[in-house]
Amino acid sequence: MSRGGQEKDRSEPERRCIATGEVGPKEGLIRLVVSPDSVIVPDLLEKLPGRGLWITATPAAFATARKRGGFHRGAKSPVTVPENLEASVEQGLADRVVHLISLARKAGSAVAGFEKVKDWLAKEQAQVLLQASDGSERGKTKLRPPPGRDSFIGCLTADELGLAFGREHVIHGALAAGGLTKRVVEEAAKLSGMRGKDDGGTARRKGTKNR
Structure with missing residues (x-):
């Protein structure tokens, strides 16, 4: 017990x-x-x-x-x-999450860009919504995470998401079900904890809606 x-x-x-x-x-x-x-x-x-x-x-x-x-x-x-143990852990986790998202993208299980993400959400193709921690809050509230737990990751910066998608920077991304998504969510939760995110990095954001 x-x-x-x-x-x-x-x-x-x-x-x-x-x-x-x-x-x-x-x-x-x-x-x-x-x-x-x-x-x-x-x-x-x-x-x-x-x-x-x-x-x-x-x-x-x-x-x-x-x-x-x-x-x-x-x-x-x-x-x-x-002395830098915590910083080393945080950076290592960030690198790992970026790498896993990059692998998911190459496998066709991840997309980036507002319109593509919005389309995936509308078609219920997305299981997890990714949004940059330093992106515009006004812009981010235009998209709502899929229903259920562990459907939102917001602990990566726009530059880090950009690395994952092979771009200069990315604000919005999405992961499909299956594949590497579970591993991304698990590692992102740890990264979010190290970065002091109250929502654990994978909590569903409330009070938002798709437009």
């Missing part, structure tokens, strides 16, 4: 956050490892050898782990925690 008396999903691997001490699905957690020279390094692909340390993808969690010695306890030995 989990906290609150709810049954746990035993099919999902669970990990303990070194900052909060809470145990739960590894979704939303960042894996870190200790390098051969005892330095904490990110393992965003979760493939590096060695003992894994898991931490919630928020600046607050990293601050807590630093303050309370969570990294040392998790590693069970003295370790060096780089």
Whole structure:
């Protein structure tokens, strides 16, 4: 049983956050490892050898782990925690999300541009709406995310979305169902957490409508 008396999903691997001490699905957690020279390094692909340390993808969690010695306890030995660890994790996540969207675009599962996105939304072809965090709010409210959870990603800048779509900058994009979309949503949620987005980066925006 989990906290609150709810049954746990035993099919999902669970990990303990070194900052909060809470145990739960590894979704939303960042894996870190200790390098051969005892330095904490990110393992965003979760493939590096060695003992894994898991931490919630928020600046607050990293601050807590630093303050309370969570990294040392998790590693069970003295370790060096780089000053730029949080920045390195954030940049690595951004690069990963951009790369995944780029792969989705090449596979025909992603489009960019207001009119194309609007058309996909109207045809119910889009599962996730992408919008640049630094785009015009007035312009962004003209499009509404598809119904359901995890249907909106707003943690990337226009330049980052531009890289994903092979353009100088992009404000509006969309992802179709299937393919890489689930992975994009999962990684974007972590990035959003590191960037302090209240909606988690994949929450449906309310109060908007298509025009």
